[in-house]
Amino acid sequence: MLHYINTDVVFQEFPDEVTLAINVSGCPCRCPGCHSKFLWADRGEDLTDETLSALIHETKGTITCVGFMGGDGDPAEVDRLAQHVLSHHPHLKIGWYTGRTAISPLIDQQHFDYIKVGPYLRHLGGLDSPRTNQRMYRRSPDGSFEDITSRFWKAHDDKNL
Structure with a gap:
């Protein structure tokens, strides 16, 4: 069972989307420089199908995407929740931010619009x-899947590369 700490409606996590960002706890990555260390501990509310649908309903008419921020401790459960969004809220796109260096083989990439x-x-x-x-x-x-990373790059001086 995944747990989440909080949610927010954000505008920059996934391109051209208004996203319900769900901060999933229990991250095992412990990345140096992590800006979300509060997500390392496995704590918070259970992220069930019912809870997910209620969170989506609270933002009805506002969001275009659901973003799972974390979930690295249980990618298969992130995938299952993505399937729930697909079947119960098919008008929404789905994104996942993982601190891992590769996309987990435990997910079906076709359940996601962004990774x-x-x-x-x-x-x-x-x-x-x-x-x-x-x-x-x-x-x-x-x-x-196409790599769209360069879309995020700000103008940089060549000497700073």
Whole structure:
């Protein structure tokens, strides 16, 4: 069972989406420089199908996407919750931010519209840096995933690369 600490409606996590970001706890990655250390401990409310649908209902008409922020301790459960969103809220897109360096084989990528992988490494920067190790993937209409990381890069001076 996944647990979540809190939620927020955000505008920058997934491109062109208004996202219900669900902060899932119990992250085993412990990334140096993590901005969400409060998600390391496995605590918070149970993230059940009913709870997920209630959270979505509270934001009805506002959001276009549900984003699972974390869930690295149980990717199969993140996948199951994504299936729930697909079957009960098919008008919404689904995203997942994982601190892992690769997409888990325990998920069906077709259940997601966006997947971001990679721990935050301060010396490489986040998605807005061309030096980042993080990658953002978007599912194309044909079902393949394309790397759209460069879409996030801010204008950088070549000497800073």
